[in-house]
Amino acid sequence: MELLITIIVLALIFDYINGFHDAANAIATIVSTKVLTPLQAVIWAAFFNFLAFFIAKYLIGDFGIANTMSKTVYEQYITLPVILSGVIAAIIWNLWTWWRGIPSSSSHTLIGGFAGAAIAAYGFGAIQSSVILKIVLFIFLAPVIGMLVAFLFTLIVLNLCRKAHPHTAEKWFKRLQLLSSALFSIGHGLNDSQKVMGIIAAALIAAHSQGIGMGVNNVGDLPDWVAFSCFTAISLGTMSGGWKIVRTMGNRITRVTPLEGVIAETAGAFTLYFTEYLKIPVSTTHTISGAIIGVGATRRLSAVRWGVTRSLMTAWVLTIPVSAALAAAIYALIG
Template sequence: MNTLLVTLTLVIVVALVFDYINGFHDTANAIATVVSTGVLPIRTAVLLAALFNFGGALTGTAVASTIGKGLIVPSAVTQVVVLSALVGAIFWNLFTWYFGIPSSSSHALVGGLVGAGAGRAGTAAVQGAGLLKVVKSLIISPVVGFVISFLGMIAIFWLVRRTRPAVVNRRFRILQMVSAGFMALSHGSNDAQKTMGIITMALVAYGAIPAGHGDFHVPLWVVFACATAMALGTAAGGVRIIKTMGTKIIDLKPIHGFAAETSAAATILTSSFLGMPVSTTHVITGCIMGAGASQRVSAVRWGVTTRILWAWVLTIPVSAVVAWACYLGLSSILGG
């Protein structure tokens, strides 16, 4: 087995490990609200999220194309670049998971690609237009989610204003199970595709897939492998982050959980359809804040959200630096 094939195999394995980590790191995106409101026990909620994550990952590949061909110029992409990008993203995911901070796997992967690409070919390796598109979507999407959730909560409160609280709570406990599944489906539709794009990028660099501009396509086995890895990771759960998102930002009730999950899922699915890689973590966090702020601004624990925002700001640069350092080290060992 030649060195290039060994490196490609290593890249695929590490990419699936990243996908698995993404699954348990981002489990909270889909089920934090449904667990914290007591609608479902955590094990049932995690298994539900795993099932819908798998289904969501099979819904398309538009986001995979954006990640695979829109960030780094093809001439700068090698197996070692892709491997270094994954290591940088995995480092940040595990670091933030350990401290229970809801950070973005998407930001980490983007930062890793930029850092590794720059390590190989300098800033010329980065496609400015593609990076701008990704960063804009990552920044705008949680704001959109916040607004939709805020307005959605106001509309819901108006609709149930004459209904007894006990009845409202009972009805929204049922509705929240539906919205949690909707959120898990949307998470799979966006996040699993990022790993699909990474693996396909490595296959293009190896020569297994044509490198022409219009020829970027994700093999079916890659789609199923990534869907399975994310589902298994989700099934492993991510209790630390579930506690942060479900209990520390606002005091959630089923009505808030339904509004936040539905708003987030709608935002993410629209982004997936448009091929925009958004952070599901950022979107659901923004929606939870919007649901809380619709009651009163003080309902949101802004001290906790400030810590989360700092993690968001640091994700891309830290992941980029780690990936850049990894490239320097790995290229001296593996070459390229």
């Protein structure tokens, strides 16, 4: 029981870290365009992170991404030491990338840690390759979808607003950034909170198989406190902010105007809602980064700082294998 409680606490700590690590995804553009102060922005984003709980529970009616996450490893190979190793590895990698100001994927950190610990314990046959491959595929598809949608949205909006007075247009787009940021924050909450729910679900399923109290048979049996706790933790984390990553997302990839901020956040939200429908856990970081690249590319390709972008992509590709290797090493110590 003590190990199960430790895993749940660490998972919620990871969720909190995920919130402040990924706060930049929703607030970088509204901070860089001075629509809101940093404090106002994180409170705004945190509120809509939490609102996502009610949308998932009462409008969507299920937590599909949590179910996908829990199936990363075959049920018979899910043990509490495996989950513990994966969560510790995810926390370490997330803190390191936050300290370095690298907007890596918290989701893929968690997936890599979970899979790496299972492989260390039972070999490659322990992981569901089809689920992992689908998630890996969206490492590349999510930013591309975000980029293409943002590019298309930008062309449409520029065409519609070509006769608008620049000052009036900028004032309206600053107001619209509040809406687009809220939409993206809801998508962030829907996507990232459920990943931690999936890990806690896996721990409770493992506990059930070992005859430990609090265990459940499947994700559908999760008590309400699990979802509520996950959405609350990520909201509190978002309120803590992640200012190093805000600077990277808001200024270093490309200079973002209010119009471009609206489009990037709307395109990112569209991508997150689409993948929520498909029940595929994706990176909110990858999604918004791709969208920011898309709006920058409509001005000219040179407006995008491709050196920074290449560094980000390198971190994205490395996240799953590095997290997996770290989790395997941790499992060797505690398994």
